[in-house]
Amino acid sequence: MDGFFTALSQHAFLQTAVITALLASVGCGVMGTYVVVKRIAFIAGGIAHSVLGGMGAAVYFGFEPLHGALPAAVAAALLIGWVRLRWQAQEDTLISALWAIGMAVGVLFIAKAPGYQADLMSYLFGNILLVPRESLWFMVALDLLLLTIVAAYHRQFLAVVFDEEFARLRGVPVGFFYLLLLALIAVTVVLLIQVVGLILVLALLTLPAAVAGHYVHSLGRMMLIATLLGATLSIAGLALSYGPDLPAGPTIILLAGGAYILSAVLTQILDRRRAKLAAAQGTWRGETRE
């Protein structure tokens, strides 16, 4: 760890990696909270994996992979959302199809791309140490877009993720805001691909928010805690992987997974203890619940 912090003050690529982790954690905290409370992790997974098609096409035609990832993610999000709103019964089949087709298209494009190409593994598992400094501005822009839209429409988003039927009765355009929410999740997926690659995006999108959900009981607080947790886990994972020269993405995910499992066990124990205490107090006072 000490070696990492010493190196951090000396190497620009490490500083870029830390800034990347911080920028990605904003999306992971804010949109991850919606993914967890709306229980749409499978949809987010479908969006993430279909992105490879866009990245592969961008590589094939000589563009930056990231520039292919964004339109592919948004297109996948809108398609999945549209099918879910129109034909709910086919939703899981379509997500599975997009998941597989997107990856297959991506692999084919990358295999046939002319000239030297980056290793496929770096797209799948990411490499936070290789993020170009110019990408940071792109990430800043995506974060600002996310935060502005969520701040402006937080009531509509809350209505849609909490109770779609009631939101519809209140005149909220549920279809529009549901698709907007999925599009913002797609933007977040693109942010997180920089850090952990598209295979592991789902973990970073859900685990910090799920851990936050164990301890706080409002969307705003969940978003704040999940953002801080995402930043801490990403930087800690980066630091842990630096010394023994481990891949950073999987190290970050293992840390996040460990934090989630520990937190889930701890919450269970605390809940049982509280329930026992409440039952004992209720018996002693002779209280009954309404």
Place this chain on the structure above:
Amino acid sequence: MTPVIDIRGMNFSYGSVPTLSGIELQVADGEFLGIVGPNAGGKSTLLKLILGLLQPQSGNIGVLGRTPRTASRLIGYVPQYPSFPRDFPISVEQVVQLGRLGGTQNGGSRQTFLPTWVSDADRTAVQNALAEVEAGDIAKRQIGSLSGGQLQRVLLARALVGDPQILILDEPTANIDQRLEGEIFDLLKTFNARMTILVVSHDVAFISRYVSRVACVNRTLVCHQTDAVDGNVIQELYGEHVRMIAHSH
């Protein structure tokens, strides 16, 4: 006088299975209408058609002189089952605030494409609605920590906070005990002074003490004055022998 709900020759089916046929229903302003009938008889479907959540295959539905979809924000709705997960991280206060989205009959707008924030008027309306259903003391509680009766009161407050002209409740007391059932219906009786109420219930004898008319729904709809609902009407509605049990609440 123009009815607040006007349904003429309405038919609805899920797929090829007819659910409601030839429905005629006119509900007058200020009426307290009970809707009874067997399970799968089409009671909840009728409510969803009035709310604009479903579209009929044929016939017309008018609500407050508009189409159901455009009138939905002038209706307060309490569903049979909450369609949200009970562990959702949201407080009672926030749930009721959602009932203010889209404005009210007396103000606000339907421009829900525009950003909106919770105003002081919204906060006051939420406090008043919770006080009206005697749930002011649980405003800060998490929705998941409430008992069945408390949750029903919160859903009632969410329906009332938008200042509705019509209140529609789908078996609001299905999951609570008889004492609370009486308390909820006593509240509804007081609300009836300022709004039309439609309530679905299984307990014909019980709601007869509150409602002015009973609509019997079992694919078709027949309305009776409360006094005219007797054993024969019930037996005809359910299509088989119904055991009548005298009970008091």
